[in-house]
Amino acid sequence: MILRIDLRSSIPVYRQIVDGLRILLVNGEMKPGDQLPPVRRLALDLGVHFNTVAEAYRTLEQEGWLEIGRRSGARVVARAVPHKADPGTGEAFERRLRELAAEMQARGFPRGRIARELRRLAESLERS
C-alpha cells in the first residue's frame, strides 16, 4: 500500500496526498478501521511540512473517509456513498477529465494511448 508523491509535479503536494489516499480508499485497499500513519511520521517520511499532511487528512475527513482523534490519530471510517450525485458535480468532473486528456496530449502522449488508458480505467470501474 504505497503512497507516492512527485516533487516535480505542478500539483501541490497536499493535493497529491489527498488523491493518492483517495485512490487507496476507493479501491478498498484501505478499509474501515485501518489506522493511517501519524501526521508527523508521514510528513517526515515524505520530507514535507506536517501542516501539509494535516491539511490532506482534514480534507479526507471532510469528505467522510477519515475520523481524526486528538490522541488516536487518523482512522478510516465506513463512508456513506451519496445516493445521487449532484448534476453540477458531474459536469465539473467531465470537464476535468477533458482537461486532463488535453494536458496529456499537450505533453506528447499519443491520442491512442490516452484512449487506451481511459478504456482500461472504464473497464476496471465496471468490474469493481
Add this chain to the structure above:
Amino acid sequence: MSGDTILLAVVLMLIGGLFHMVPRLTRPDLFFAVTIAPEFRRASGGQRILRRYHAIVWSATLAAILIELAAGMPLAAVLVLGGGFLWALVSAHGRALAYAVLPSPILEVDLAAPREGLPGGPMVAVLPLLFLGGLGLWAGLHWNRLPQRLPVHWGLHGADRWVATTPASVFGSLAVYASMCLLLIGVAWGLLQWSRRISTAGEGAAAERGFRRRIMQLLIVTEYFLACPAWFMVFQPSAAAVNVWGLALTAVIAAFAVSLLRGG
C-alpha cells in the same frame, strides 16, 4: 613498555577498525555525505575513493600506534588518529562530489508498514533510571554505611581513582549516570519517532527496520551497562567483577558491530 601503553595501542587499533567501517554505516545512496547512485559504491570510481580513504585511515592508525609505543605520547597519538580520520573523510567527500546525483523527486511511503516501538517496551528502557533512583534512595537512607571514599574510575586491577564521600559526589555521580541514560533513551526515541525512513517497501524496508531495531537495542543495553558503575561506586565489588563487566561490554559492542555489518 607499560600495560597502559599496550592497552592504548590496542584501543587505537580498534578505533582504526571502527573508522574503516564508517563508510558502510550509512544509507546506500549516500557516500561520504554526497548523494550518489546506489550502484556507485561498487563501481570502480567508488572503490577507488574507498581504497584511498582506507589507506589514509590505516596510515594514521599505524602512525598513532607508533607514537604511543615509541614515544609514549597518548595525546599526540589520539590527535594523529583523529586528524587522519578527518583528513580521510574530507578528502573522500571532495572526490565523491564529482559523482553527485540529484536526489529522486519521487517519494514513497508504505502505509501498511508495521508500527515500531522501543525494543521490550518503554519499561525496559526506563528500568536503569529506576535502578539509579533506587540506588540514590538507598544511599540517602543508609548514608552511614557508605565507605569514606568512592571509586570513580577502574583499571584492569580494580578502582584507581577515588573521591571523598559527600552528598555532591554521591548524588552528583548518580545524576550524571541518570543523565546519560536519559540521553540514550532520547536518542532511541528520536530514532523511532523523528528519523526519516529511506526504503519504503520490500526487503530494503525490512532490513532498515531491523537496522533501526538493532541500534535501539544497543542504546538500551548501553543504559544497563551505564547503570553498573553506579552500583560499583556504592557497593565496591571485587576487581574481577568489574573486569567481567568490562569484558561483557566489549563482547556486546563487538556482537552488535558484527550484527550491524551482517545486516548490511
